[in-house]
Amino acid sequence: MLDTTAAILALRNRALGLEVATTGSTSLSATTTGYARAAGSFITDGFATGMEVLASGFSNAANNGRSVILGVTATALTVTKITEQAVSASDPTRTIVAGTANATESAGSGRSIVAGLPVLRAWEGIRVAPSPLAPWIEEDLVPGTSEMLTMPYSNGVAEETGLYVLKWYGVAGKGISGIRKCVDDLLARFTPGTTVTAGSETIRIRGDVRPRSTQLLAQEGGWLLCAIEIPWRVTTTNTVAA
Amino acid sequence: MARPTALQRATTVRSDDFAGQLDGFVSLLDGRQQRVFDAVVEQTRASIVEGSPITGAPGQPVDTGELRDSWTVRYERPGVAVIASDAPHALVVELNPRGITYSNHGPHSVALTRAGFPTLAKRVARNIVARESVGA
Numbered sequence: 532m533l534d535t536t537a538a539i540l541a542l543r544n545r546a547l548g549l550e551v552a553t554t555g556s557t558s559l560s561a562t563t564t565g566y567a568r569a570a571g572s573f574i575t576d577g578f579a580t581g582m583e584v585l586a587s588g589f590s591n592a593a594n595n596g597r598s599v600i601l602g603v604t605a606t607a608l609t610v611t612k613i614t615e616q617a618v619s620a621s622d623p624t625r626t627i628v629a630g631t632a633n634a635t636e637s638a639g640s641g642r643s644i645v646a647g648l649p650v651l652r653a654w655e656g657i658r659v660a661p662s663p664l665a666p667w668i669e670e671d672l673v674p675g676t677s678e679m680l681t682m683p684y685s686n687g688v689a690e691e692t693g694l695y696v697l698k699w700y701g702v703a704g705k706g707i708s709g710i711r712k713c714v715d716d717l718l719a720r721f722t723p724g725t726t727v728t729a730g731s732e733t734i735r736i737r738g739d740v741r742p743r744s745t746q747l748l749a750q751e752g753g754w755l756l757c758a759i760e761i762p763w764r765v766t767t768t769n770t771v772a773a
Numbered sequence: 774m775a776r777p778t779a780l781q782r783a784t785t786v787r788s789d790d791f792a793g794q795l796d797g798f799v800s801l802l803d804g805r806q807q808r809v810f811d812a813v814v815e816q817t818r819a820s821i822v823e824g825s826p827i828t829g830a831p832g833q834p835v836d837t838g839e840l841r842d843s844w845t846v847r848y849e850r851p852g853v854a855v856i857a858s859d860a861p862h863a864l865v866v867e868l869n870p871r872g873i874t875y876s877n878h879g880p881h882s883v884a885l886t887r888a889g890f891p892t893l894a895k896r897v898a899r900n901i902v903a904r905e906s907v908g909a
Contacts, residue, residue, distance in 0.1 A: 653871075653872070669870070669871070669872065671869070671872065671880075671881070673880075673881050673884075673885065674829060675828065675829035675885050675888055675889060676826075676827070676828065676829040676889060676892070692829070692888060692889070693829070693888075694881060694884055694885060694888060696868075696881065696884070698868065698870060700870075737888070739891050740887060740888045740890065740891065745864075745868060746864075748864055748865070748868060748870075750870055756868065756870055758868045760881075760884045760887075760888075762884075762887075762888040
């Protein structure tokens with residue numbers, strides 16, 4: 532029998548490895564409106580408006596951390612700085628608030644900017660209060676079917692199927708290329724044949740019915756929702772209860 | 774004209790019989806294919822709307838019944854049926870943004886039906902073939 536907690540953690544862990552765009556370790560400077568570079572191209576690296584990015588390696592701590600891209604040129608990223616926090620000590624609901632704006636910092640090497648999964652994540656059982664400042668994601672592990680494939684039942688092979696659904700809420704009004712690229716790259720982490728290990732079981736991403744993304748759906752609150760449906764299957768050994 | 778040999782006569786007779794048998798078999802397959810198609814369409818619709826243990830789909834949540842009743846089957850051309858809803862909230866219920874809990878049925882019915890479609894189609898076909906084989 533599938534350990535569903537291990538299953539959701541394994542599938543989630545696969546999603547957490549998402550890297551949509553990166554500068555790699557390079558020479559970057561910080562401006563009061565974002566980041567700049569003299570060599571290379573943010574566009575060629577894959578950055579797009581609406582993506583959430585994580586900057587690191589800057590001497591001034593205020594220039595590190597998370598932000599959302601408002602504009603992209605080859606040599607400049609215009610961003611809004613954000614930070615994640617709990618609503619209050621007694622309320623564990625997570626939310627996003629405006630972060631400290633960048634300070635001017637001259638170019639230096641060993642710095643990077645990476646676009647990946649938004650930091651506001653409504654994992655199963657986690658409450659979030661989304662902010663129109665930043666994208667966020669939500670997950671569902673949806674049980675499908677469970678049946679015995681072989682006889683006798685004792686130590687027989689059982690098959691379970693289901694869906695892992697990730698819902699990406701992009702900030703509306705910032706174009707769709709950022710959302711689409713993030714969703715496409717997330718789908719690419721769950722191609723048919725991909726396996727993840729959940730406890731002692733191996734979850735396989737199905738190929739007879741491929742993972743897919745849905746159409747964009749405008750949501751109240753200023754988001755564009757795009758869901759990713761990932762069909763999976765796992766075979767387990769059936770143990771007859773004593 | 775030379776008389777046909779025994780072998781030629783036998784071959785001719787068998788060819789006629791075989792052609793007739795093939796015609797009958799093709800008719801049988803055509804009819805069965807249509808019955809399988811009709812049943813697969815109906816079972817798929819039922820999976821989306823009412824739910825199905827074969828696919829694991831929960832079916833459409835019912836409050837006023839507007840969403841459930843909005844699902845229709847449209848036959849576009851031979852072998853192609855479109856099962857769709859024109860209810861404005863159908864996609865919202867399907868994707869279930871913000872994880873709403875429903876008192877009956879639930880979200881992701883289309884996605885689960887899609888995921889379970891190969892099994893559903895296989896079972897429908899197997900049942901029809903078995904039933905007709907027994908009937909024959």
